[in-house]
Amino acid sequence: MNNYEEKLKNKQETSGKDFKEYFSPSNIQDAVELLSEYGSDIRIIAGGTDILVEYFDKLYEIERWLDLKNIEQMKKIEVKNDVIEVGSLVTHAQIEKSDTIREYLPVLNAAAWDVGSPQIRNRGTIGGNICTSSPAGDLLAPLIAYDAIFRLVSKNNTRDITAEDFFVGPKRNVLQNDEILYKIIIPIPKKNSYGKWIKVGKRKALIISSITLAFVISFDNENRIEKVRCCLGSVAPTPISIKQIEKIMLNKKLSDIEYENIGRMVSENISPIDDIRGTKEYRREVAKRITINALEEIERMVRVG
Known part of the structure; x- marks a missing residue:
């Protein structure tokens, strides 16, 4: 066998070689009909930035595609009314460029x-970021911080589930085989709400996060805290909200709070692991520091108004 024949023998198999059917419906009703018919025997694709990486060397294994791009x-x-509805096919670029998201949901925008x-x-x-359900997914902690609701649609049912309840493990969620994430519904925060997004990684761009933080605080007319949401990613099997700080912070002004204490509490209530992006000890210390930094930045925003 010559060198050319050897290369042909070892050539990577390609997508499309064996797939049987490709569907690209123009409405959600047809999409859920197809999903009801094929269930786990069909793969949904939206932007493709996750699934095409996951299956890059074995795309030929997927026999049926349900492409949502035309909906x-x-x-x-x-x-x-009092909510913002974001279709699950909205791209990250749309979110970053949206005046609506920038005005009402700046942490998600960032x-x-x-x-x-x-x-x-x-x-x-x-929608792809949500359904992949990686603990490191950048949009997940902000969606929990903003009390987002996910609307899941199947052929015979529609159900709403909170972002906090949607994720159940690393790359695992409550989505059923016959359901599609249709839209994300986010309550518009009250006027005097402030937030901070922080992402930490091994370099400044094109990174999977070592840790992320989405901090959102709402104040009353006397600058007392009415609501606080401190959510982190890459520090547990799912993105999490640190409930333990709420009873300490509620009904107080930021000037009455010891930021060091809040940072320590956040650090103590995460469950990070050791991996190539950092040790668990590193993540605990970083969680503490970025919590303090976020509170200091929010305090500055409140002063400026």
């Missing part, structure tokens, strides 16, 4: 800016 109703950002590269932000979708 225009899932590509919109809309304000409806997180979208930190996703991957311009190419990934223009292809990757908020």
Whole structure:
């Protein structure tokens, strides 16, 4: 066997060689009909930035594709009464450029800016980030911090579930085989709400996060804390909200709070692991420091008004 024949023999198998069917419906009703028919025998694709990496050397194993790209109703950002509805096909680039998101949900806006590269932000979708359910997913902690609700649609049912209850483990969630994440519904925060997003990684761009923090605080007219949400990613099997700090912070002014104490409490209530992006001890210390930094920045925002 000559060198050329050897290369042909070892050539990577390609997508499309064996797949049987490709579907690209134009509405959600047809999509859930197809999903009901094929269930786990069909793979959903939106932006493709996750699944094409996961299956890059074995795409030929996928026999049926359900491509959502033509469902225009899932590509919109809309304000409806007191909520913002974000279609699950909205891209990271749309979120980072949206005046609506920038005005009402600045922490989500900042997180979208930190996703991957311009190419990934223009292809990757908020729904894909959610359904991949990586603890390091950049948009997940902000969505929990903003009390987002995920609307899941199947052929015979629609159900809403909170972002906090959606994730159940690393890359695991409550989505059923016959369901599609249709939209994300986020309550508009009250006017005097402030937030801070912090992402830490081994370099400044194109990184999987070592740790992320989404901090959102709402104040009353006397600058007392009415609501606080401190959510982190890459520090536990799922993105988490640190409930333990709420009873300490509620009904107080920031000037009455010891930031060091809050940072220590956050550090003590995460469960990080050792991996190539950092040790658990490193993550605990960083969690403490970025919590303190976020509180200091929010205090500055409140002073400026």
